[in-house]
Amino acid sequence: MNLGGGWNDDPITREDEKTADEVINTCLDLGINFFDHADIYGKGKSEAVFGKVLRSNQGIRSKIIIQSKGGIRFQHPKRYDFSTFHIKSCVEGSLKRLNTDYLDIWLLHRPDPLMEPEEIAEVFSGLKAQGKVRYFGVSNMHLHQIQFLQSYLKDELIVNQIEMSLGHLDWLDEGVLFGNKTGKDLNFTPGTIEYCQMNKIQIQSWGSLAQGIFSGRDATNKPESVRETAKIVKTLSEKYDCSEEGIVLAWLMRHPAGIQPIFGTINPVRIKACNDAVRLSITHEEWYELYVSARGVEMP
Numbered sequence: 001m002n003l004g005g006g007w008n009d010d011p012i013t014r015e016d017e018k019t020a021d022e023v024i025n026t027c028l029d030l031g032i033n034f035f036d037h038a039d040i041y042g043k044g045k046s047e048a049v050f051g052k053v054l055r056s057n058q059g060i061r062s063k064i065i066i067q068s069k070g071g072i073r074f075q076h077p078k079r080y081d082f083s084t085f086h087i088k089s090c091v092e093g094s095l096k097r098l099n100t101d102y103l104d105i106w107l108l109h110r111p112d113p114l115m116e117p118e119e120i121a122e123v124f125s126g127l128k129a130q131g132k133v134r135y136f137g138v139s140n141m142h143l144h145q146i147q148f149l150q151s152y153l154k155d156e157l158i159v160n161q162i163e164m165s166l167g168h169l170d171w172l173d174e175g176v177l178f179g180n181k182t183g184k185d186l187n188f189t190p191g192t193i194e195y196c197q198m199n200k201i202q203i204q205s206w207g208s209l210a211q212g213i214f215s216g217r218d219a220t221n222k223p224e225s226v227r228e229t230a231k232i233v234k235t236l237s238e239k240y241d242c243s244e245e246g247i248v249l250a251w252l253m254r255h256p257a258g259i260q261p262i263f264g265t266i267n268p269v270r271i272k273a274c275n276d277a278v279r280l281s282i283t284h285e286e287w288y289e290l291y292v293s294a295r296g297v298e299m300p
């Protein structure tokens with residue numbers, strides 16, 4: 001999301017291209033081959049700069065998985081649009097900017113209250129038959145929306161991308177606070193995680209690093225629970241001789257749902273730091289220590 005020079009109309013610079021090239025090659029050297037895009041990121045520049053790197057490195061495309069999303073429109077009024085015309089133009093636009101003939105996965109970015117599932121089923125089938133998209137998924141949807149859509153589709157939805165991190169805990173609190181008055185302000189539809197697990201829908205976490213607030217970013221103005229949790233992250237990183245980012249992501253990956261963390265850093269040093277997560281398996285006690293600390297309140 002952060003590639004391409006930002007959410008503005010400035011042209012892509014040589015520096016932006018150099019950064020994208022470095023990011024992609026750092027990832028590939030580490031064995032990270034999954035890239036998350038959306039038509040809107042950087043007003044299209046994130047995909048475009050990625051596409052420039054692909055064009056000048058023809059061998060890369062077959063080694064990577066490209067996921068993109070669409071359905072959000074910024075033209076006034078900002079809205080969601082799952083019409084045939086808009087879905088097709090999102091996919092065509094992403095293909096063109098990314099300089100590729102196909103997308104491995106394409107997601108509906110945020111639920112459109114006006115979605116017509118028959119229409120979506122038809123456009124998905126067409127895009128698949130044309131070889132433009134291999135698999136489809138969703139983002140920011142709860143289990144009922146997924147179930148509803150799925151009942152019209154020929155192929156299985158394979159991804160649900162939602163916000164999850166030590167800084168965003170409703171997806172866990174929803175389960176542990178069932179029947180408890182302290183859970184009344186949570187905003188996460190019960191059973192969504194279990195539904196995805198049962199139906200082999202890959203859960204991807206966005207905002208996985210919580211913008212760095214638990215792994216080295218200045219947290220002076222953040223709540224005490226954040227600062228305390230960052231201290232625990234630091235202690236664990238010393239114990240496991242790894243980066244703090246590694247601990248933050250290993251915490252997500254320790255959950256039995258098999259969460260795939262999507263991170264947004266474009267700093268090669270931080271990308272390497274994130275990769276430490278793959279070799280870690282923190283204990284149940286450590287997992288809870290982080291969860292309880294980040295909640296800022298004891299378990300019920």
Ligand SMILES: NC(=O)c1ccc[n+]([C@@H]2O[C@H](COP(=O)([O-])OP(=O)(O)OC[C@H]3O[C@@H](n4cnc5c(N)ncnc54)[C@H](OP(=O)(O)O)[C@@H]3O)[C@@H](O)[C@H]2O)c1
Nearest residue numbers: 001206207208209210211212215216217263264265266267
């Ligand atoms: N489906 C959706 O609705 C949705 C919404 C938002 C995002 N996403 C996806 O999820 C990805 C990750 O989301 P995200 O980028 O919002 O969250 P993130 O991975 O939690 O945070 C990444 C940002 O935090 C900064 N950061 C991390 N650690 C830091 C530290 N120690 N000190 C200072 N800055 C630090 C990074 O800067 P540096 O680059 O300098 O490291 C980067 O700007 C996005 O790239 C996008 O692909 C999806």
